[in-house]
Amino acid sequence: AQKVTQAQTEISVVEKEDVTLDCVYETRDTTYYLFWYKQPPSGELVFLIRRNSFDEQNEISGRYSWNFQKSTSSFNFTITASQVVDSAVYFCALDTGTASKLTFGTGTRLQVML
């Protein structure tokens, strides 16, 4: 069975601080895909990034970066110099492709204050 754990329920930071959102996953499949989604107050789930299990290269996109480590089954997300617009709920998700569905973590609510 697949499982995604986001241990941080809520994080509050002051604008311009860096913040890391943790994600730990469990699967017995050797091929799988990891995702991060952002859910702003409007509710829509916005796709941020996808990582394949065979590609452990970390990625940076502007102020966002992702650290994928298979050895610890983690896929952490860091926002550098956070901004108020980053305030949202962030979900980590796992897809093994076999059951054709995403398994989501419970989400981390990030609040960035002025």
Place this chain on the structure above:
Amino acid sequence: SQTIHQWPATLVQPVGSPLSLECTVEGTSNPNLYWYRQAAGRGLQLLFYSVGIGQISSEVPQNLSASRPQDRQFILSSKKLLLSDSGFYLCAWKGSRQGTAFFGQGTRLTVV
């Protein structure tokens, strides 16, 4: 480019009334389609998914049902709503089993 439409955006329905939420995808063919529900302050729960017309898989037994009458249309229904059906319903599509899921804007359902 592909787009996903979901409606209505909000809905208030009395207990015992029927429900029909619709989701359509444009710009792709034979997508995998999904219905998720998010209860207030909680994560996402997969309700149904479909890999083709008329093919529906149910993940959670409940008084909801889903149908896929056309390739790019996915409908979530109920004959009689319960209070516990309140929540935020999200439709999603994938281009393949290994693809990335993209979500609609969601329907906020309140059963009163």
